Amino acid sequence: MVDNDVFREQLATLREKFQTETITLNEAVEVTGISRDTLLDDRNFPKKKTCGRWFVPLIPLARWLTKV
Secondary structure, X not given: OHHHHHHHHHHHHHHHHHOOOEEEHHHHHHHHOOXXXXXXXXXXXXXXXEOOEEEEEHHHXXXXXXXX
């Protein structure tokens, strides 16, 4: 139950800050404080590559942040 509360708070914060459902990898670096290379190397980090650019959906990012 606590994880769900943390997830919801994290998601609300991300949505308020970015006003979108997907952010760039550089924005994810800013939010997490983790380097771009480390995020790209992390197999559990929720990244998607589209047209040569990396994007991060907010819902999986919020879930990932609750587990880090």
